[in-house]
Amino acid sequence: MRKKLVLIGNGMAGVNCIDQLLRLAPDRYDITIFGSEPHPNYNRILLSSVLAGNVQMEDIALHSWEWYTEHGITLHAGHTVTAIDTQHKVVETDSGLRAGYDELIIATGSRPFMLPLPGADKDGVIAFRDMKDCLTMMEAARTHRKAVVIGGGLLGLEAARGLLNLNMEVTVVHIHKHLMDRQLDIPAAVMLQRELRQQGMRFLFEKNTERIMGKKRVSGIRFTDGTQAAADLVVMAVGIMPNIALADRSGIEVNRGILVNDYMETCKPGVYAVGECAEHRGIVYGLVAPLYEQGAVLAKRLAGLETEGYQGSVVSTKLKVSGVEVFSAGQFLDGDDTRAVRVQDEFGGVYKKVVIREGRITGAVLFGDTTDGTRLFSMIRSGENVAGREREILLGESAATGADKAAALADHEMICSCNGVTKGTIIRSIHEKGLRTVEDIKACTKASGSCGGCKPMVGFLLEYAQRQGAGKPAAKETICACTMFDHEEAIQAIRAGRFRHASEARAALGWDSEEGCAVCAPALHYYVNVHGGPADGRAPAVPRPDRSSGGTYSLVPRMPGGVTHAEQLRRIADVVEKYEIPLVKLMNGAELKLFGIPAAVISTVRNEFGMTADAALDGATVRTVVTCAGLRYDKDAMQDSISVGIALEAKLAGLQMPREITVGVSASPHHRAGSLTKDIGIAGAPGGWELYAGGGERQPQAGRLVCTAATDEELLAYVMAFVQQYRETARFAERIPQWIERLGLLTIRETLFDTWTASLLVGRLETAAARLRQPADQQPEAAGTR
Template sequence: MNKKKIVLIGNGMAGVGCIEHISKLAGDAFDITIFGSEPYPNYNRIQLSYVLAGDSSIQDIILNDWNWYKENDITLHAGHRVSRIDVDHRCVYTESGISESYDELIIATGSNPFILPVPGADKEGVIAYRDIKDCNSMIAASKMYKKAVVIGGGLLGLEAARGLLNLSMDVSVVHVCDHLMERQLDPTASKLLQAELESQGMKFLMNKQTEEILGHDRVQALRFTDGTGVEADLVVMAAGIRPNVSLAKESGIAVNRGIVVNDWLKTNIANVYAVGECAEHRGVVYGLVAPLYEQAAVLAKSICGVQTKPYEGSVLSTKLKVSGVDVFSAGEFIDQDDTRSLRYQDDFNGIYKKILVRDNKIMGAVLFGDTSDSSRLFQMIRDGADVSACKTLLAKQTSSCETAGATTVAEMADDDLICGCNGVSKGTIVQAIREQGLDSIDGVKGCTGASRSCGGCKPLVEDLLKRTLGSQFKAAEKDAICSCTRLSRDEVVEAIRSKRLTAVKEVMHVLDWDNKEGCSKCRPALNYYLGMVWPQDHQEERDSRFINERFHANIQNDGTYSVVPRMYGGVTNPEELRRIANVAEKYQARLVKLTGGQRIDLLGIKKEDLPKVWAELDMPSGYAYGKALRTVKTCVGADFCRFGTQNSIQMGIDLEKKFERLQTPHKVKMAVSACPRNCAESGIKDIGVVGVDGGWELYVGGNGGVHLRGGDLFVKVKTSEEVVQWSAAFLQYYRENASYLERTSHWVERVGLDSIKEVLADPAVRQELVERLNESLAVTTDPWKEHIEDEKLRSMFDKITVSATGN
């Protein structure tokens, strides 16, 4: 049987969405070829902002990978732009010389970004924001330049601006109107959004029209029509889009603003269709994903001969999520003479809701701060529901802050939409869960398409899974790092990394901490995680450290402090001992004690004397107070002991000098013993090194404290260099994966020694870990070397009063 030939021009969401439907309905009946101008498989363009913001990678937003085309016998010409359509002979031609005949032609060329026609728009550093190439250009620019200006305060512009902020750029948004997202938000919601984004560091230049882009070869500034201006190293045009209709127009296909189509998505040329942002239906061009998928479904059924209703237009909805700011808009949202509205506003919790009503029917809504009702409201707007339905929704807002917005899927009817982007109802998802045995959001997404586009419906999908599966639903276990947030350690660290957060306050703000000031548990943890992820860019916050770490000494029960200078491997010399004795005598140390870590502890030092004590000692801090390497205990080794097989003293000194000042999730103690007699107690240390004939054994996860634990044999090596490398790799892997205040002993038990061994067995992985550890060490200095002459630090000791039992 000869298959009909379908050619699709455009490898985007609308066109490939149509092909997905065709493949499911009658895939065997068609020979399908797709031309895409970009060298990528089909990806989710509306999630480019997540890539720019660092929340996702390019791979994360791929909708259909290369294998999908092969599995469905679809020929994809990626990176080939169609230059001509011969509608008389039903053939398309590409710039690269490829030609392909067709029986049915679908044009899904999308839209082009609107570039302001102002002088200087062609300068280097002026780009659009439309595809992966633009996204990569912005990321590259952020590494070389600091001042970014986004032209356009709409949905796309704000998402671009937030992404540039996450790339550590100074970002200003230029908007021609007096409020943001004027096509989706009323003035009240817009002002709330602007205030929230300003608090995150975004700057706004409202009521500004660009007159000229200044600079020589590269942009340097913008000048506005009112005579003012702004400096810029990078200009991102996000002032709108225009349907990409040039190919259709040159081929004799009817074009107005877009390619004109009827209710079956047919153009004026036989067997030629248009779908998506390039199509104009009943005088309307749609730029949002939900209408495009609705069009795609109708066109697919029409081509396959499946009976369906014609496409009669769409109710528009918009959802924005920028750094924890939730915004939803659907239908009409500006008050008119013939409309009334229901409003709820809570300035304390940053929540605003308005529902617009005409003739007792819900016509539209705006939600800010709490969009949990968005799916139900969108369904009501589409259905023209009676106003009483939304009165019920708003009534519960006044009951308590705890239950505000607590719409659950249990209250939704089976035909209520869960996923507005893809038109997936509650009933469809429940049926798929039951019949297909789905037990995860990814499973639901793959089977039904729900949460596939903007992802805003994921909480509802998860709630449906819980309610449908009951006790069989096994949510991923996660322990919040403290009561200030519901986020787990892994979620916080991933957000720090993906959103490029660099300060404690920024983390708490962006991740919507319940307690906006944090607590004594989460603030030190966040300070550590930030330093671990961004050793070069972390904004150290000394106030977020524990008191001992702030003063570089251990507070005692009488309010005085214990000072422990570092002695590498427990080795000292007469000069150091004289300085220690002189300081102890001068500052009236109550006790001079040898510690279990082979060092000297000066106890009873007054708080105000600490800077002078450290200055006169002129020795590195021993970090006896820190979540860091404390000591490397050693025996006398082969140079002195008749049983010793290795030089344990030198090995201990090398390890201590290598890892001193390294911040870790909890204190770390090490030891080096020259033989299996273990005189340095290597068997109960976080890392224990034991000399044996011909090499060394490394033990990890030991603990000599309350929860006594013997170390596990980790690896056997031959050289001292290997001891340092394996120790470094283990420490960095611990730093990157353990929870704050989790000792290596607990971490090894939790994750399993075998899994750690498996990761570190790869030499390339070990090397990468060592390099990241070295990067962290490169920015550290001894705290007293760095601060000893700083008068601000001296005054800090004079001003701060801390009780002996505090913090």
């Protein structure tokens, strides 16, 4: 029997949570939604666009009436819940309607803060918060001309711009010295004020309103300094307050908002809160992105899935304020411990500022050109170290075209945060549907259909796609000439068919050649081994001979962490002499490699080592984990690199990879094990470890910071999840830097930070490793090693 789930509030945060829950567990709940407004869920961000005349009311609906019906949701629009009985689990509305629940979500949002001024109850004094306010302003503009907007923040300026479009004379009153003081620094605010003044907006700064004048209808406002301003319409846009009255009188603990833990749970069992009404770790969020992140956590919780919990959000604002592009994120104000890079072009109307503390970006402000916003926000969230290239962050991008910047973004990067549209979605839509204009993209994906702040980047993406020929079907790149399958299609087919042998897969999938070729044979062996089934019957790895024509093989005696001892070295020397192995060489990866071993004796040689010795196989493994001198002998060491390197090698030894992986573990940020040039690099730091990936030795490049870990155990879990994600999603022979570029570092990070998904990855890697370590007589087939 399905549980009963009730949502109080039909706004963006609550319904988005329901939307995500339906994707995870569509049949788990009978859902009832109560909304005070007589409309389906709509995009509140777009009210300013409606006021400005850019879109119609029907254009801002996020879910149609039909959507609720299709998903079996009972919607009570125009009903306000007035009471919650948490003991008997029942809610009641102002019309007397009652509904029981097993789980309850409170998403009552916020209400506008109305200044408690004498005369605030007069006709023509309104807030700007919902559709009703929007319609009132449009109606007032038909018969009145003078409008005063109290509040020079984002919402106030959007209201003012809309009223200008309605042919009203608009004055913005602000208590502070400059506009948007929470989103912009002074130089950007001055440039914004100059632009808006040219559009016809008037400003009164450092004004504190004393009273609203007029008889029945407002006629003006008086300030505490004795000055006045005439007004037929007064719009208060001075802030919002969490709507907590219902929760408070229902005995649910509140402060500024409804108090919730990391899983959005209130103090009452089965009662949750999300959105602008919720207070998490002392913070109430008013932007869409954090509210959707809260909803994602709660959706997993209600679906019965494990989740790490909500950790709070780094917020950013990227909007078009009255025709001007604005972006801000993080801590963008200067401090005693920060330095900044600035670009200011007052003739071109462009201002850019990046604030840096201890080598990491803490905040940014962009005005007039926000195309770098997505990239900068990603760097702020990741904590990427930019030491030594601070000026390049802005100045190095100046020569790049908009299409070049669009090309540099990963497919998962969010382009339109208002509607949740990524670069990948836009590019695919252009490719699949032949879109030719920004308007086509807006109609198809809704990107740029809200605030419009992303419209320039959407245009750049269109230019980039057209330049690459994305408007036409791309030639399919198959694995080789033996098949019509590409890598992703082959993986999906092998998973579906659960093939145990490459030959079985080739026969079932219509390969042109029974044995395959030099390109597809090793790739198919790898894919069957990693993606085939059942779990206890993987296809064996295929030994790869040396390049010489003699049919000989090579072995690498495994020395975990690059550490060896006298007995191991003696045994290696004895084996080399006994079997007359022609070449013994120290390789770059701190490996001792033995070449030229005849096929007839390779198994005997491995047994006589009395230790693990990996053969070169199709689908290479992790090479020896390189470590530095370690905690005992490295004077700058902060962490025990040798013990971590040995533990890591023990967990990864013998596992097949799409391509051979290099790993380095350094005890300090000096990277003495070359960790920045490895596929996976680990460096000790004062608070734990830093994990890097994507470095290059053959093609020199520095690894990128993936994450940090406080303990050895946490670090090992991150690395194991990262490696398994690579094994499952990389194409055969695809190097880790190429894989990161294709998937996007943010996508990889998000997977690692999702506790439930990461734990599944670690579990699958441990299962594969355990199979390798089973005695041969317990394995249905020989387990593959390197």
